[in-house]
Amino acid sequence: MTKPLPSPNHSPSPLWTHPGVILSAFLALILLRILTYAGRLWPILLPDLFYESLFLLFWLTSATLTGSFLLRKRNNIHPVLYLTTSAALGLGLIGLATLVLGLAGLLTHITVIVLLILLPLPKLFVLIKHHSPHATLARISFTSWLPLLFIPFIAITLTGAMIPPGFLWKNADDPHPYDVLEYHLQIPREWYEAGRILPLQHNVFSYFPMNAEMHSLLAMHLRGGPWEGMYLAQLMSATFMALAILSLYGICRTLGASRFASTSASVLAAITPWTTLLAPVAYVESAMLLYATLAIGWALIAAYSPEKQRRWLTLSGALAGLACGVKYTAVPMLLLTIPLSLLLYRPKLLRPLTLFLLAGLLTFSPWLIRNTLWSHGNPIFPEAAQLLGRAHFSPDQIDRWEQAHSPRPDQRSLAARAQATLDQILLDWRYGYTLLPLTLIATVLAWRHRPEIRLLFTMLLLILLIWLFATHLQSRFFILAIPLCALLVGLTPWESLPPKAHGPRSVGFPNRIPQITLTLLLTLTAFLSYLHLNQQLTPYLGLFGITDFKPALSPAYTKLADEGHNIALIGQGQIFWYQLPMTRLSYRTVFDVDASHSPDPITPWLPSNPPLDQWLLIYPSELQRFSKTYAHIPAPPASMLDEPEPIVVPPK
Secondary structure: OOOOOOOOOOOOOOHHHOHHHHHHHHHHHHHHHHHHHHHHHHHHHHHHHHHHHHHHHHHHHHHHHHHHHHHOOOOOOOHHHHHHHHHHHHHHHHHHHHHHHHHOOOOOHHHHHHHHHHOOHHHHHHHHHHOOOOOOOOOOOOOOOHHHHHHHHHHHHHHHHOOOOOOOOOOOOOOOOHHHHHHHOHHHHHHHHHOOOOOOOOOHHHHOOOOOHHHHHHHHHHHOOOOOOHHHHHHHHHHHHHHHHHHHHHHHHHOOOOHHHHHHHHHHHHHOHHHHHHOOOOOOHHHHHHHHHHHHHHHHHHHOOOOOHHHHHHHHHHHHHHHHOOOOOHHHHHHHHHHHHHHHHOHHHOOHHHHHHHHHHHHHHHHHHHHHHHHOOOOOOOOOHHHHOOOOOOHHHHHHHHHHOOOOHHHOOHHHHHHHHHHHHHOOHHHOOOHHHHHHHHHHHHOOOOHHHHHHHHHHHHHHHHHHHHOOOOHHHHOOHHHHHHHHHHOOOHHHOOOOOOOOOOOOHHHHHHHHHHHHHHHHHHHHHHHHHHHHHHHHOOOOOOOOOHHHOOHHHHHHHHOOOEEEEEOOOOHHHOOOOOOOEEOOOHHHOOOOOOOOOOHHHOOOOOOOOEEEEEOHHHHHHHHHHOOOOOOOOHHHHOOOOOEEEOOO
């Protein structure tokens, strides 16, 4: 736990050490780097970024006040951890409230504003009653120049968040923007236009838990439209990631780590390229990392704190449940891994862990209940369809889904899985090359000196096993290792290495070698990561603030749209770019195509009840790609591949 603050020193401090001066300089450096990226387009980028940030600040303030009321007293918790946990709880509650309002058809611009005003009112009444804010502001202090390493990554994230979805990182293997355009933003867009949350049988991803997408939907209502709200949605993703990184510092400080080690934990997570790749796009991993980091942190605090173990484990479980409501992979990686690891080292926590599981199921249950009703019995449809029910899917569709979300046939042997670990994790630049080596070094050095190290390393091994045998071996599905690795580094006592044998340690240069070495390794990693990310960002500079995607689409579509026709997209999955009302636009994802009753390559893609005036836009190259990649998808005839794309077919 945190140690009591020392008695104040009344001697005057140098001006440059004042928190306001430090923060101002820090923000000025970030702004300077953003201006460099913007170039002559800074009059577009900066006003838009500032304007969207006002909405973000209102939203985040509402969430933090709401969460701090639920969290109640700070006690011995570090202020940074108290702040980030309050924000996470508030964001989780806002997301679930958005789900309830959306299911009831009550989500509008007005109800969103009322929601964000009403939820923090209980905390505001408490603050007024006590005449002062309850939370304590931590003094900002640079124990080294490590925090300067945050600057380029913050600048890349903020700049990238103002690039329209579908462009950023398009040359990267992952996160490829296809998923954002197919469902992460497209499904909230359809729910926004429909005025309610409802199952979409042409887009199976609408059955996924969507704690992160709820905030994208809220952004669309807050800003008055899907494309007006997309930049705010991307900035909210960046906020989730920033809170996750800050949480690492607060967890380490609460568990008694030094400022240097705690800062190193946050820096290591921030300079790992995956975090910057995911932060400015409307993927869901940022939200999952926030809830997962805090769930792990509070489980650690509960395990090694004699006070309030039940309360902290309940809090940890609630946060783990929120993570499960973001992405299904959090179920085995958090709801199972955390209790198993705790029982291995702290068997006396068996009874309190029931509270962890109950709290997790409680915050995850709204999505399970919704899916049970939508799919007539399967709470996790389309997963476990063979066991729990396949709803409207045919056997061919279930087989396609299972094959697509399993390792390829050539990756199923132990040797192939080991090779995938090497390629997707150890040698993947998106993990910064040094993440796991630094983790192993820290684990060896601190194994005997901090019991938390053994617990964290066990969690890491369990997550690796789950990744190896329960996922389709994509690099991104291992990112929950990032906060675990960062905590392992942050809880290592670098200042007291090697351990003292007899008598007091000296504080000379030789005893600072571990700190200096870690600082140099982090700096080198940050430099290499920045080079990769900067190279990926550069091609898309200059696209700031775009809200009209017509220039990126085919003239054939533009002509039909301008003439007022209804359009069916055959084989096209980047639907969010097509800005027709969904009453005039139809499509199917590749998983929603049932070709079991028709070998025709076009008919299975058509909507169930097509309008009379419906023109088809057929994308033969995409149909060909789908037929080679996914099971039971008919290939287009060879003659189609010679036609210009897209092929326009008028109504019969």
